Amino acid sequence: MKYDVAVIGGGIAGLTAAIYTAKAGKQVVVIEKQERLGGRAMTNYKNGAFFNLGGHALYFGDAYHTFRELGLSLQGNKPSTDAHGVWKDTVNTLPLSVTSLLTTPLLTWKGKMEFASWFTKLTKLDTHKYDHISLREWIEGHIKDPMLRNIFYALLRTTSYVASPDLLAAGPVLKQLASSMKGVLYLDRGWAPMVEQLRQLAVKLGVHFVTKNKVVAVGHQNGVVQHVRCEDGTQIEASHVIMTVSPAIAHQLVPDAEYTALHTWRDQAMEATVACLDVTLKRLPKPKQQFVYGIDQTVFLSNHSRAAYVTDDGSQLITLCKYQGPTTDAQQDLQDLEHMLDLVQPGWRDVLVAKQYLPKITVSYDFMHTKRVENPGPAVPEIKGLYVAGEWVTHGELLVDAATASARRAAEHIIAHDRSERTANYGHRNII
Numbered sequence: 001m002k003y004d005v006a007v008i009g010g011g012i013a014g015l016t017a018a019i020y021t022a023k024a025g026k027q028v029v030v031i032e033k034q035e036r037l038g039g040r041a042m043t044n045y046k047n048g049a050f051f052n053l054g055g056h057a058l059y060f061g062d063a064y065h066t067f068r069e070l071g072l073s074l075q076g077n078k079p080s081t082d083a084h085g086v087w088k089d090t091v092n093t094l095p096l097s098v099t100s101l102l103t104t105p106l107l108t109w110k111g112k113m114e115f116a117s118w119f120t121k122l123t124k125l126d127t128h129k130y131d132h133i134s135l136r137e138w139i140e141g142h143i144k145d146p147m148l149r150n151i152f153y154a155l156l157r158t159t160s161y162v163a164s165p166d167l168l169a170a171g172p173v174l175k176q177l178a179s180s181m182k183g184v185l186y187l188d189r190g191w192a193p194m195v196e197q198l199r200q201l202a203v204k205l206g207v208h209f210v211t212k213n214k215v216v217a218v219g220h221q222n223g224v225v226q227h228v229r230c231e232d233g234t235q236i237e238a239s240h241v242i243m244t245v246s247p248a249i250a251h252q253l254v255p256d257a258e259y260t261a262l263h264t265w266r267d268q269a270m271e272a273t274v275a276c277l278d279v280t281l282k283r284l285p286k287p288k289q290q291f292v293y294g295i296d297q298t299v300f301l302s303n304h305s306r307a308a309y310v311t312d313d314g315s316q317l318i319t320l321c322k323y324q325g326p327t328t329d330a331q332q333d334l335q336d337l338e339h340m341l342d343l344v345q346p347g348w349r350d351v352l353v354a355k356q357y358l359p360k361i362t363v364s365y366d367f368m369h370t371k372r373v374e375n376p377g378p379a380v381p382e383i384k385g386l387y388v389a390g391e392w393v394t395h396g397e398l399l400v401d402a403a404t405a406s407a408r409r410a411a412e413h414i415i416a417h418d419r420s421e422r423t424a425n426y427g428h429r430n431i432i
């Protein structure tokens with residue numbers, strides 16, 4: 001088996017990289033260890049409901065624009081931003097609109113005025129100026145009102161999925177917050193239709209899929225990538241290999257990775273994990289409380305049914321997540337999530353239809369943090385033909401936007417590289 005490009009992993013990054021390289025005329029194979037494609041963008045259909053692996057919102061960022069460019073139909077809607085905030089175990093209106101700004105008991109007049117001025121300032125902010133300072137430094141240095149600071153911590157935690165403001169770089173997350181002011185999309189039937197459309201497009205472009213087969217090594221010789229080896233012994237020769245796995249797995253797959261940039265990228269990586277509780281309820285005990293930020297706790301709740309078709313029987317799909325720190329406790333996290341549900345939707349257990357609990361799932365294997373030595377990828381400089389992509393290969397994008405942006409960077413690198421080799425060979429022939 002011989003290909004121009006072998007892509008390891010069939011999540012969003014792998015599918016995007018495969019499509020862009022195939023569009024450029026390359027022979028492409030995707031190798032995915034699971035039976036299904038999609039990775040963390042997978043959706044499970046259970047008890048009449050479409051459960052993503054935790055709540056997923058599509059921002060109007062790189063992924064959205066990439067999918068539109070590829071002609072995908074993204075059905076769903078923008079959820080309303082009538083928000084609440086939990087502070088000292090009380091649910092209050094959160095000032096995310098002009099009316100709620102006037103009525104919220106959370107802020108003093110001075111705080112309200114300061115918040116109102118940020119609504120306009122945020123979209124015009126040159127966020128790159130804050131790429132190398134921590135979120136805490138930015139908030140403490142720019143927001144005067146103490147309660148407004150707490151609200152900003154909550155908003156930016158939800159935007160980034162990161163609960164470490166001392167490490168998170170301020171610039172990228174401020175940019176994402178500004179972008180989220182245009183709204184986000186909750187997709188009908190979860191993210192599965194998006195994954196399926198990517199798969200179909202890839203197949204149409206001639207991409208070959210190998211599923212239920214794990215890559216165990218990436219062979220290279222004299223500084224040039226040669227092949228990938230799978231668990232069942234299959235060896236696939238390829239001129240280019242794109243690894244869309246975590247930095248730790250990428251390091252494991254490549255012999256002598258310690259002498260390459262993969263070593264730095266693995267060592268500098270900081271994971272962001274969450275505990276997710278998704279429930280479907282026959283009806284909402286408190287219909288007005290559908291979108292709630294924990295202000296003094298790192299829990300967030302959103303009803304996806306208010307904007308998207310995510311259940312077949314009309315029940316309401318509520319997703320909650322708890323942003324985790326370095327140590328986690330599955331039982332405590334579940335208690336905290338259920339406590340939030342008790343506060344926001346009291347009596348929810350009486351109307352419960354189905355439940356999904358993910359005690360610890362990685363949202364990103366790395367994020368833009370202040371201790372980063374260098375941005376990873378697209379190429380592994382020491383091994384010609386070897387690339388990385390995936391949400392951790394961010395150059396400032398967040399979450400799935402980083403997955404698509406890094407995949408396109410890897411594809412562009414390969415295409416540009418082959419073009420320059422062709423030109424060089426052609427030039428050589430002319431001289432002869």
Ligand SMILES: Cc1cc2nc3c(=O)[nH]c(=O)nc-3n(C[C@H](O)[C@H](O)[C@H](O)COP(=O)(O)OP(=O)(O)OC[C@H]3O[C@@H](n4cnc5c(N)ncnc54)[C@H](O)[C@@H]3O)c2cc1C
Nearest residue numbers: 009011012013033039040054056057214215390391399400
């Ligand atoms: C709870 C949660 C909530 C999220 N919410 C949002 C959100 O609201 N908005 C947003 O933009 N993003 C969100 N994300 C992030 C988004 O889901 C990810 O950024 C994106 O799906 C990552 O895609 P990927 O291709 O980089 O990685 P993955 O999806 O992890 O794909 C990697 C693939 O590689 C496969 N693989 C691993 N090792 C091997 C091997 N050795 N051989 C072969 N295959 C292998 C895996 O099975 C997997 O399919 C969320 C993520 C989580 C977990």
